[in-house]
Amino acid sequence: MRSYLLIITISTLIFTSCSTSKLSKSSAYKGMYSEQPLSVLIMPPINRSTNVEAKELFHATLNVPVANGGYYVIPPFLSMEILKRESAYDSELFLNQSLEKFNEVFDADIVLFTIIHKWDKSTIGAKVKVEIEYVLKSTTSNEILYTRHGNIIYNASVSTNAGGLAGLIADIALSAVNTAATKYVDLAKTCNNYTFSDLPKGKYSPQYNLDGKEIAGPKKFTKRLSAQ
Amino acid sequence: MKRNNLLLIIVFFLVASCAPPATLYTWGSKKYNYHKASYNYLKVSDEESTNALKASYEDIIEKQKGIRKTVPPGIYADYGFLLVSINEPEKGIEMLKMEVILYPESKVFITRILNMLNK
Numbered sequence: 001m002r003s004y005l006l007i008i009t010i011s012t013l014i015f016t017s018c019s020t021s022k023l024s025k026s027s028a029y030k031g032m033y034s035e036q037p038l039s040v041l042i043m044p045p046i047n048r049s050t051n052v053e054a055k056e057l058f059h060a061t062l063n064v065p066v067a068n069g070g071y072y073v074i075p076p077f078l079s080m081e082i083l084k085r086e087s088a089y090d091s092e093l094f095l096n097q098s099l100e101k102f103n104e105v106f107d108a109d110i111v112l113f114t115i116i117h118k119w120d121k122s123t124i125g126a127k128v129k130v131e132i133e134y135v136l137k138s139t140t141s142n143e144i145l146y147t148r149h150g151n152i153i154y155n156a157s158v159s160t161n162a163g164g165l166a167g168l169i170a171d172i173a174l175s176a177v178n179t180a181a182t183k184y185v186d187l188a189k190t191c192n193n194y195t196f197s198d199l200p201k202g203k204y205s206p207q208y209n210l211d212g213k214e215i216a217g218p219k220k221f222t223k224r225l226s227a228q
Numbered sequence: 229m230k231r232n233n234l235l236l237i238i239v240f241f242l243v244a245s246c247a248p249p250a251t252l253y254t255w256g257s258k259k260y261n262y263h264k265a266s267y268n269y270l271k272v273s274d275e276e277s278t279n280a281l282k283a284s285y286e287d288i289i290e291k292q293k294g295i296r297k298t299v300p301p302g303i304y305a306d307y308g309f310l311l312v313s314i315n316e317p318e319k320g321i322e323m324l325k326m327e328v329i330l331y332p333e334s335k336v337f338i339t340r341i342l343n344m345l346n347k
Binding site: 081 | 253262267269270271295300301305333334335336337
């Protein structure tokens with residue numbers, strides 16, 4: 001009898017630990033549906049990692065998934081220039097501040113902050129571990145309308161699918177080329193695309209206001225991704 | 229006859245499964261690679277990276293195959309600003325104005341830029 005109870009308790013624990021809370025997008029990202037933002041200002045990423053290039057890699061790739069999500073993205077290079085001129089290029093200063101000024105100058109409804117917490121390259125193989133947080137804050141209510149925090153293990157290697165020793169050597173050579181700086185642009189792109197895959201659709205999307213019942217992704221996630 | 233139909237169906241599914249998912253906008257061909265051009269420009273901003281980014285903007289503007297069949301937000305304005313920076317102010321300003329025509333929500337910001345350029 002006791003062993004039965006033990007088995008039931010263990011299996012309950014296993015099952016409950018496996019289940020993740022599945023919220024609809026309209027509950028997880030309530031503010032996105034009530035405020036209905038249109039214009040998004042992309043702030044230069046905050047880089048807390050040891051990789052000095054991580055900031056530019058993410059900065060160069062953030063506008064595409066947001067625009068493809070149906071939002072108006074304020075011209076990224078032009079806005080960057082203005083932020084520099086106004087001495088507002090350090091996003092860290094604004095993360096916990098009122099964003100009213102961004103509404104006034106850029107007519108932005110929401111501001112996208114990204115915080116790169118970690119970027120660790122493995123010396124063998126072509127794996128990179130990235131910890132990144134995305135935050136969309138309203139310029140009017142100052143509330144966080146959308147946030148996700150990802151631990152991403154990215155595999156930049158591409159298999160040649162050739163067998164034998166020759167194939168193995170070709171694979172290693174290809175991976176070495178792949179891990180060159182420009183290849184990391186694909187990493188940033190992949191992280192952004194994966195994270196924003198549950199972003200409620202904006203006004204330019206045919207799915208606008210029709211995706212509220214879809215399931216939102218978990219706020220915190222760990223994911224293995226590969227070169228696309 | 230039946231076999232031919234079956235073959236057609238199989239070919240259709242194969243082609244359909246190969247097609248990339250449709251997005252609101254397309255961001256240019258691999259040759260010009262908008263992301264890499266943006267990254268290189270952010271890193272170095274030399275003549276070569278400026279020309280590469282300019283070419284990628286032109287590619288996006290000319291060959292738009294997205295669902296909306298229109299130029300993505302920000303592209304006309306960034307292209308215009310780049311043109312102004314390489315001493316092509318007339319065309320640059322024209323492109324900045326195109327952004328407002330296509331995306332009226334950009335009016336406040338772009339008007340600010342145009343006023344700045346006119347000073």
